[in-house]
Amino acid sequence: MPANRQNREDLELIREAAEGAGRIALSYFKQAPQIWMKTGNSPVTEADLAADKYLKDMLLTARPDYGWISEETLDERVASSRQRFFVVDPIDGTRAFIEGQDVWCVSVAVVENGRPVAGVLDCPAREEIFTALPGFGAEQNGSAIHVQAENQPFKIAGPGAFLKRLPERFLASIEHAPYVASLAYRIAMVARGDIAGTFVRPNSHDWDLAAADLILSEAGGNVLTADGKPLAYGLRNTSTGDYRHEGLVAASGLLMDNMLAVVAETAFG
Structure with a gap:
């Protein structure tokens, strides 16, 4: 399959998966989810784990030949020789999530040969979703976004x-x-x-x-x-x-x- 077509199909897949995981995480938001502390004094909640399980089940069912890297599940990098893999954070900003702040998101990317070839950030508490493909620009909620002009404060x-x-x-x-x-x-x-x-x-x-x-x-x-x-x-x-x-x-x-x-x-x- 041509690379651009594969990347587009992967973007559609990870966007759907991120939105589903976002809905799961949102169902726990401000509902006093159970919290554990990981090594390094980093918190994880039952929302992180539920969203991570959903993402792994959905994505690896759809792409069983891809590798998997996630904050909340076993790191496969040492054992895996796969060139294309998912990189996932089910809730980036867990501390903000726990504190009831809305600045957190589900982060999902597809990486090939060390670089991301499809990327999604779904921020359900803010109703924002960011997407990008190499060579096709970046969007928020379907509209193109750009960095700040250099002549601004x-x-x-x-x-x-x-x-x-x-x-x-x-x-x-x-x-x-x-x-x-x-x-x-x-x-x-x-x-x-x-x-x-x-x-x-x-x-x-x-x-x-x-x-x-x-x-x-x-x-x-x-x-x-x-x-x-x-x-x-x-x-x-x-x-x-x-x-x-x-x-x-x-x-x-x-x-x-x-x-x-x-x-x-x-x-x-």
Whole structure:
């Protein structure tokens, strides 16, 4: 099957799956779901697990030859040699979900040869859905989205100490954006121009980033490592020895270059 057709069919599939998982998660929202703490003091709720089970059952039934990477189920990367796989976070922004905040989303991507080829963020509490395919742009609720124009005042998310390290010519036009718990949603905010960029602390995972990365790249920006390279998904990080990512920047244009310089020069706390 031609790649573009396969990607389109996969996008339709993961969009349907993300919407279904979003409905499941929404049924638990503000209903005091049961909560457990995982290793690293990270919470997981019964909503995360129910949405994850739905996604895995639906997606791997439809594509049994694809691999599977999810925050809430067994990581198959070491054992799997599959070139095409799903990357899933059933609820990105679990802490916000628990606190009754509406900024959380279901994140689903298809990755091939280390890069996302279809991506969806379904944000049911906000009735927003973001989608992207390589070469076809990014959309929110069916309308095209684009990064912020460079001549506008900049809102930037991330630690205030790092914003202050940007070149002085930027400082007068920079506003520190409020914290958003969902990293995927924060990157989507860059994609639709709500904010100009965000610093990403070390230790983010593939499931936090894959769908949002594609959405931002198709909206005119990028998620890049400190040395200016795109992320490779499903691969061990040779620096950390595991699958976590180091400090990143999500932005575009000249601002990206200057934010990368901050990440390259500074070790995140």
